[in-house]
Amino acid sequence: MDHIQDKTNNMNVFNQMESEVRSYCRSFQTVFTTASNAKMQDVNGKSYIDFFAGAGALNYGHNDSRIRTKLIDYLLEDGVAHSLDMATKAKENFLLTFNRTILEPRGLQYKVMFPGPTGTNTVESALKTARKVTGRTNIVCFTNAFHGMTQGSLSATGNRFKRAGAGLPLSGTTFMPYDGYFGDSIDTSAMLEKLLDDPGSGIDLPAAVILETLQGEGGLNRASASWLRKVEQICRKHQMLLIVDDVQMGCGRTGTFFSFEDSGILPDIVCLSKSIGGYGLPLALTLIKPEHDIWSPGEHNGTFRGNNLGFVAATEALRYWESHTFQKEIKRKSDVIHTCLSRLAADYPEWISEIKGMGFIQGMSFHEPEMASKVCKEAFHNGLIMETSGPFDEVAKLMPPLTIEDEVLKQGLAIIERALKTVTENEAGRKVVVTTDKVEVKV
Template identity: 75%
Template sequence: MTELIKKNAQTKRSLNVFDRLESEVRSYCRSFQTVFTKGSNAMLHDRNGKTYIDFFAGAGALNYGHNNPHIRTKLIDYLLEDGITHSLDMATDAKETFLLRFQETILKRRGLCYKVMFPGPTGTNSVESAFKIARKVTGRTNIVCFTNAFHGMSLGSLSATGNAFKRGGAGLPLSGTTFLPYDGYLGPLVDTTALLEKLLQDPGSGLDSPAAVIVETLQGEGGLAAASGKWLRSLERICRDNGILLIIDDVQMGCGRTGTFFSFESSGIQPDIVCLSKSIGGYGLPMALTLIKPEHDIWKPGEHNGTFRGNNLAFIAASEALRYWDDDRLAKQIRNHAEVIRDFLSRMASRYSDKIIEIRGKGMIQGLVFQQPEDASRLCKLLFERGVIMETSGPHDEVAKLMPPLTIEAEMLQKGLQKMESALVDMYTGIMPKAAMQMKG
């Protein structure tokens, strides 16, 4: 007990450094009150020697885990060979290797044809560039977006983000966008694409003719609402009929998170523009892509640029990460893990049916929607105390969201789920069911 008190005191002293010296804007460190020191795949370690199972994965930037050894070896070798690290948009061996591998492994195998743009190192850079090229191509300015969307924190992408708290941080009116209801927002019987089509057909609707429609196929920050394939195909048809560019924001849902490399693959659509970031960098390194159909790639040289768009370490890591998509082994593992997660969440939702409204999500991003929104935060807090990192999402933070690395070991996944079950028991009953106790033992 004395040792534990000492460690807690040490942690408080360490966190005081961040309290004193770092901006009040910091957020995740307020939820996860410790100082992390090491990470390996789905496991984190803190300064006190405590271990944590990572069901957060860097908000989706660590699909291939912490310190993936295959990727790390490539990075170390590259650095030891004096490989180029910073290059703006100059040609380098590292960029060439990535472009060729992305073309062969990802685009060609899916029958997709896109030019690859490196807009800057983060997801919001990709979204900003997508808006700019859509407006340039069409000569129009309005962007249609959807309720509970999240597209980034810079002004353009923030204007297409629904969250009132985040929008309030802009400090000025956000314009150039029109919000419409996402799939299911008005209930399961209402096809909200019909509303978009009606507004476009009616010259008295007040809807400015859009340059583009931007959509997440599954809303990560918005509460794990998912668009159906039928809804996405209808949205694509409406865009085609009206000369509107369709942008898919796959910043968080891409790179295998939903089960396929692109989240839209099962729907059969082919967006005009795709935004990728987070795990495209392979190792948690900053990197973003904007994929543009060749006929829309009408940029003038330097018309959109950025100092750090040539992150060659990310090119090296990304190229190695793409090897996971050379065959279907990772995809199979994602499906297996997703089924385990779904079965577990179904049991919890059934057991606590008066507390849990529904299960949402797909692949390896799923969660529980709580009747009382604060229960999602309570659960995440209890899990942190038990050694699991997990976050909430949704407009009221009502969803407890599981998002482990795609490469998490089956045993580690089960261990994390057992801890989650134990936390739910403590929240609602205080009595562990016999079957769960036997599993825990």
């Protein structure tokens, strides 16, 4: 009987036993069983192209064969799985590989802190570091930011719905308008500088500024390089630390390993998680300039910060970055995505307001916000997994694995185009028709 139940696409167990807080399983109403690179299968054998990639945790796809082999070998050799922050060979290999493959070629010098296994853990540790270093408490963050769901990270998160879930006042932060918040004609970095220069502004001198160079959950808002440099200059002027949250945008999602590489800035602290784990395994790093690493032993800790399986997977995943080939492939495929979305925007100007994002995180912003969800729902019906973002869920967002095959990428884009065509035709049929004597709804 259990075997028969396993072969059905029944959501009853999840609906009855899992907390009402569950989210993605409501959008993707099926029971998944297996996955390989950019494809997932459900219990009925239906295949789905994954343009979601674990919300950015699967940049190297599902079940990468090289990484899987390393993990299996490590387990069969009785490699240490859990070690708190004790020294292990797996951690040593990761640190040496990360330094040699990522930091040194980019001229970067950071101490590596393992704060805990998730994105919000690294953000929390970054905020604590900045406050400890400067002796100040206030943190400047930005409209439509998303930094995590624990109290400190949530206090720097803009979404009103998510903030309300805290159940208590969120403090210690000052929100400022992100680049382009008021349109292209207003430089919001000048607003920040004016307020910090003015002792009568009412803003406590901050310990740090925390930002995403491209806001994923906030609607694919992209900061310009000039704005980022101005914000960095303001930080230096007021002895504030600059924190870049690269939890979702790091590990190649925007085209380069770090999202800030082409901007000319040098953050004091960088937050990494999600795809740094290589295989979807929990792992997070907080990169700290050596002069700011003033922690006392054990002053910040966590039971699962020594995820050795994450170290093994991450070390193997970094092999993708040993040459420039992988980054060039990301750029080539990103252009394919952008070309397709730009064509759709030109074909459907009455529906699509703009194309947003860059690299392997791009999307379509709709004039009518609910259209994004409708397109995503229709795409899922046709075998594609994608989600929405933005304060009104107005952006249909594409986040395929960076390793997606060309043919699968094209198939996924074709499904989006078909979904867009279906939804817009259905919506057009419901538009209000104005006649000479009355307004009627055409069904």
